[in-house]
Amino acid sequence: MRINSVAIIGSGIAGMRAAQLLKAEGYAVSVFEKSRGTGGRMASAVLGDVSVDLGCAMIDAATPEFEHWLIEQGAQLWHPRCATLAFGDRSVRSGWVPVPRSSSLTRRLADGVELRTETRVAVVWPDREGVLLRDDKGESLGHFDAAVVATPAPQAAILLDAIHRFRQKAEQVSTVPVWTLLISLASRPARLSDIDWLEGGDPLIGKLVRDSSKPGREGENWVLQATEEWSLANQDQEPSRVALELQGAFDAVVGEAQEPMQQRVHRWLYARAVPGSGREFALWDAQSGIGACGDWLCGGSVEGAWRSANELVARILASRSKVA
Numbered sequence: 001m002r003i004n005s006v007a008i009i010g011s012g013i014a015g016m017r018a019a020q021l022l023k024a025e026g027y028a029v030s031v032f033e034k035s036r037g038t039g040g041r042m043a044s045a046v047l048g049d050v051s052v053d054l055g056c057a058m059i060d061a062a063t064p065e066f067e068h069w070l071i072e073q074g075a076q077l078w079h080p081r082c083a084t085l086a087f088g089d090r091s092v093r094s095g096w097v098p099v100p101r102s103s104s105l106t107r108r109l110a111d112g113v114e115l116r117t118e119t120r121v122a123v124v125w126p127d128r129e130g131v132l133l134r135d136d137k138g139e140s141l142g143h144f145d146a147a148v149v150a151t152p153a154p155q156a157a158i159l160l161d162a163i164h165r166f167r168q169k170a171e172q173v174s175t176v177p178v179w180t181l182l183i184s185l186a187s188r189p190a191r192l193s194d195i196d197w198l199e200g201g202d203p204l205i206g207k208l209v210r211d212s213s214k215p216g217r218e219g220e221n222w223v224l225q226a227t228e229e230w231s232l233a234n235q236d237q238e239p240s241r242v243a244l245e246l247q248g249a250f251d252a253v254v255g256e257a258q259e260p261m262q263q264r265v266h267r268w269l270y271a272r273a274v275p276g277s278g279r280e281f282a283l284w285d286a287q288s289g290i291g292a293c294g295d296w297l298c299g300g301s302v303e304g305a306w307r308s309a310n311e312l313v314a315r316i317l318a319s320r321s322k323v324a
């Protein structure tokens with residue numbers, strides 16, 4: 001099959017890495033994203049007049065290839081001062097952060113790509129003219145030579161309906177929610193004066209991270225990620241109630257009630273993917289021109305999502321060279 005145009009569904013790290021590689025090979029790439037901005041679980045959210053990282057707080061690079069790529073994309077090393085939530089086990093960690101905000105990474109990869117935000121794809125279906133995409137109102141988004149599904153597994157399962165095996169594979173993945181509270185303060189609480197990252201030893205708070213300590217950030221902004229257990233137990237709780245409980249837990253850590261200047265609560269329904277068995281890091285069906293990549297196929301992490309996109313594009317290019 002000859003491929004010129006590729007539609008990518010999802011503008012997280014997997015979708016945008018696939019877009020970067022396919023664009024470099026001369027394909028016309030169109031990315032469809034249901035949200036207002038790029039990044040997916042590496043998105044940033046507006047809080048007052050600044051942006052705060054809403055999802056993944058810091059990227060670990062296990063391989064030199066991924067680390068080099070992060071440096072090329074302008075990511076910087078961050079060395080947060082860490083402790084448990086009981087202020088024990090002090091240490092300094094190292095990890096990568098996009099600058100000036102998490103979503104900068106995927107935004108940068110969107111250069112030269114047609115990006116359609118606030119567009120939820122509902123159907124991906126092969127027919128005689130190629131792969132047809134429809135949005136959630138039933139409107140056609142056009143035909144493409146190939147389509148890459150780069151969404152979390154539960155959303156991918158629906159979009160991969162045309163290929164039974166792919167749908168089944170996505171359905172085997174379980175996911176875990178995480179409630180997150182962004183807190184903007186007028187000044188730094190005294191008890192947190194020499195700490196950027198608290199984690200471990202609390203049934204409610206999974207991580208408490210000072211976003212403002214990352215390179216290129218401003219203000220006094222904190223991100224509280226609830227534990228997966230608490231988030232699961234409170235999955236359907238009212239957001240206002242969750243915000244109250246999480247704010248109470250933050251106040252207990254700092255030892256006094258805070259009056260945040262801004263606050264924002266968000267539920268990540270599919271925060272972490274627990275991949276099924278198997279070592280197929282990407283899915284590609286050359287006959288229909290439909291493929292899939294994402295963290296749920298490779299390790300459930302940012303680096304895994306990146307590797308999955310690399311694998312998918314290698315398979316797309318290999319099937320093209322068979323035709324040539």
Ligand SMILES: Cc1cc2nc3c(=O)[nH]c(=O)nc-3n(C[C@H](O)[C@H](O)[C@H](O)COP(=O)(O)OP(=O)(O)OC[C@H]3O[C@@H](n4cnc5c(N)ncnc54)[C@H](O)[C@@H]3O)c2cc1C
Binds near residue numbers: 119122
């Ligand atoms: C709170 C939190 C903390 C985390 N911490 C870490 C960590 O410390 N280390 C780590 O490695 N990873 C962490 N992760 C996980 C990491 O962020 C993800 O593994 C990675 O970002 C997944 O990338 P992705 O491109 O596969 O999917 P996503 O980032 O989820 O991107 C998928 C995109 O598809 C879009 N989409 C979905 N359905 C549709 C549709 N029908 N039409 C159009 N668009 C659609 C979504 O809006 C989204 O933008 C964390 C995640 C969260 C939420």
